[in-house]
Amino acid sequence: MANYQNQKASSQLSGGNAAYIEALYEQYLDAPESVSPQWRSYFDDIRGGQGGEKPRLPVQERFEALAQLPPLAGDGADSEAIRKQVAVLALISGYRARGHQVADLCPIHLRDRREVPDVDYRWHGLTDADLDSSFNTGTLFTGDMKLRDIIAYLEKAYKHHIGAEFSHIHNTDERRWLQRRLEQAAQGYGFSAARKKELLNTLVAADGLEKYLHKRFVGQKRFSLEG
Incomplete structure (x- = not known):
């Protein structure tokens, strides 16, 4: 607790920095070694040395109380x-929560992709x-990246041809x-061009078998690839 009091006395634990500290805590939960020893000691202290995420509620309550503190004078x-x-x-976080709304899902582009301010750095x-x-990338990467590289990476992950809405899932x-x-x-899955062609041929063959079974055994119950 002494470590918490020492940190609280510093300008880092002002109300204006609460969001940043909570983001660091998320990073700490994923990979404790990715945060500085000072912050790791601080988070260990307020969690009471317990493992898992059971202490998360009291930690969040401290962050909420922290947000009520006035910003301290500093540089x-x-x-x-x-x-x-x-x-x-x-x-x-905006890309992770709203990226599915701007993903390129229409192969013939019949409609314009909507604008979502959460994924605009200017917003x-x-x-x-x-x-x-x-900037520090939190749980995206270990270490720092240029903002343009962060955006390019997020664009590939969330605005390409797969849209996934998962931020509502309660199970962490x-x-x-x-x-x-x-x-x-x-980052790509590391498949060579030959491997990609092999996978495509397998999918085409499976689709052909599906069509044959549908015509040959009309009305019969079966488990399809779609299922």
């Missing part, structure tokens, strides 16, 4: 850097001047599994 440049870092983490208060600045493990799989797709 203006540091405050602006923190504001931008929070905006980047909010942008990442989060970032500018073109920030594109070459590096299930939600994070889907999140990791979608974001892994942005």
Whole structure:
């Protein structure tokens, strides 16, 4: 608890930084070693050394109380850097929560893709001047990336040809599994051109068998590929 009191006395634990600290906590839950030793010690302290996510509620209550604190006086440049870092983490969350609404799902493009402000970095208060600045990526990656690279990666993961709505899932493990799989797709699955053709041929053959069975055994109960 002494560590918590020491941190609380610093300008980092002001109300204006609550969102950033909660994002760090999410990163800590996924990979404790990815946050600095100081923050890891702080989160260990307020969780009482317990494992799993059972202590999450009291931790969130502390964040809620933290949000009520007035911002402390500090260096203006540091405050602006923190504001931008929070905006980047909010942008990442925006893609994860709303990316399915802007995914390219229509192969013949009969309708325009809708505009969703949550996935626009300008809507989060970032500018073109920030594109070459590096930011912490939270649970997206370990380490920092340039904003333009973060956006390009998120575009591949969430605005390509797969739209997945998963932020409503209450089970944390299930939600994070889907999140990791979608974001892994942005890196590619490592299939060679020959392997992709092999998979396509297998799908075409299976589809042909489906059509044959449908015509040959009309009305018979069967389990199709679609099922």
